[in-house]
Amino acid sequence: MNNFNCLSLTTSIQQFNSGSNSFYGTMKCNTADDYPYENELLRLLSPVFSHENRKSSQTRTIKHGFSNNTGVEIEYFTKFDLLFDNAQNTNKLKVSECFNKQIVISKALLKIEQIKSLENNWNNNGASKFSEKLIERSISILNTLPFEPDVFPTARDSIQFEYEKASGEYLEFEIFETWINVFMINADESEDEYKLSSNENIKLKNLVEGFYCEVS
Amino acid sequence: MKLVDIDEELFRRVGQNPDMWSKDDSGPTSALFKDSKGVSVNQRKNRIEDDVISFEEELHSKYTGSGMKALVSVGNEVCTEKELHVIEDTLEDNDYHALILRSNEKIDLTSGQAKHLAKKCRIVKKYY
Numbered sequence A: 001m002n003n004f005n006c007l008s009l010t011t012s013i014q015q016f017n018s019g020s021n022s023f024y025g026t027m028k029c030n031t032a033d034d035y036p037y038e039n040e041l042l043r044l045l046s047p048v049f050s051h052e053n054r055k056s057s058q059t060r061t062i063k064h065g066f067s068n069n070t071g072v073e074i075e076y077f078t079k080f081d082l083l084f085d086n087a088q089n090t091n092k093l094k095v096s097e098c099f100n101k102q103i104v105i106s107k108a109l110l111k112i113e114q115i116k117s118l119e120n121n122w123n124n125n126g127a128s129k130f131s132e133k134l135i136e137r138s139i140s141i142l143n144t145l146p147f148e149p150d151v152f153p154t155a156r157d158s159i160q161f162e163y164e165k166a167s168g169e170y171l172e173f174e175i176f177e178t179w180i181n182v183f184m185i186n187a188d189e190s191e192d193e194y195k196l197s198s199n200e201n202i203k204l205k206n207l208v209e210g211f212y213c214e215v216s
Numbered sequence B: 001m002k003l004v005d006i007d008e009e010l011f012r013r014v015g016q017n018p019d020m021w022s023k024d025d026s027g028p029t030s031a032l033f034k035d036s037k038g039v040s041v042n043q044r045k046n047r048i049e050d051d052v053i054s055f056e057e058e059l060h061s062k063y064t065g066s067g068m069k070a071l072v073s074v075g076n077e078v079c080t081e082k083e084l085h086v087i088e089d090t091l092e093d094n095d096y097h098a099l100i101l102r103s104n105e106k107i108d109l110t111s112g113q114a115k116h117l118a119k120k121c122r123i124v125k126k127y128y
Helices: A037-048 A109-117 A134-143 A200-211 B048-063 B076-081 B111-120
Strands: A005-016 A022-030 A058-064 A072-085 A090-099 A104-105 A150-153 A158-163 A170-175 A180-186 A192-196 B008-013 B041-042 B068-075 B085-088 B097-102 B122-127
Touching: A037 A150, A109 A134, A109 A150, A109 A158, A134 A200, A158 A200, A170 A200, A170 B076, A180 A200, A180 B111, A192 B111, B008 B048, B008 B076, B041 B048, B041 B085, B048 B068, B048 B122, B068 B076, B076 B085, B076 B111, B085 B111
Parallel strands: none
Antiparallel strands: A005 A022, A005 A058, A022 A072, A072 A090, A072 A104, A150 A158, A158 A170, A170 A180, A180 A192, B008 B041, B008 B068, B041 B097, B068 B122, B085 B097
16 A cells, blocks of 8 residues: 555645736645646635635645645646636636646655554564654654755664765764754764754754855 | 674665665665664574575565565674674574674664664675
8 A cells, every 4th residue: 555645735825816817826745756736736726716715815724644734845826717607606716727836755754654654563673663753853853954864764763864975974863752863974084973952953954054065 | 692703794684665775775774773672683604695695585584574675794893893792692593693782781873883884784685
């Protein structure tokens, strides 16, 4: 069974222009790589733009399976026609054009969702299932990071984020429920390892930015 | 607690799910060597490589439902470089079993020790 065949989606309509029958906004969702994003977009927006609740600003959230709203971002600018539905006595949206679509799929988030689905003894050596708190903590950290890490589970109740350069420089966050272990291999092959408390997301963000910052 | 011979080669299986392999296909993640019960490995004990591979494949199919991603090995001398302790831990159905530990007092490897093993390990066989 594909654990990722589910959807969490948030749409935020930022601009609505009734004169040109167009709108602009962003949509965020978690979904499988091959999910039919566009069909989902149309399905979600139709009720938002029905006659009785059409407004200049609307937010609509639909969740199935995932609890977070990151993973895939789609920017859109769409033209549409409003058609009168005789049966229901309301206007319905018919999208006639859709463009400026950008899709960024978070492989790291999908990996965390995969880790979330692991059961007890997932490594055949008695490793525990991952707690909801650790999963949420990891997603929270992921959301603050400027670059996507590689994500792996460990058999000691932690989730590991990794960054590595071809030069051998390496940055690792091992995330536990209540603390984070930071490990680095520097350009001169020296190593640093220390602990941070669980609420120091900004420090982690700065470490990643520093890791990829070119020093002249 | 009997220590494993310094010139022993230690084998560790890498499963397919979850994926514990690096993105650039260079080898396993160091997370593979982070286990609160110690890192479970099997010693070569003078066996030829084909026999080791057959043994590991048999064990894997016995205990797991998914396939193997790879079989990797690391020399005990590599463990010693980072002051790791490798102890004999024979099981009912496995005389070759051993555990890699942080020291003679602690089990969990440090991140530096785990990364060292991940970098130095040899890929014996890939299954993909």
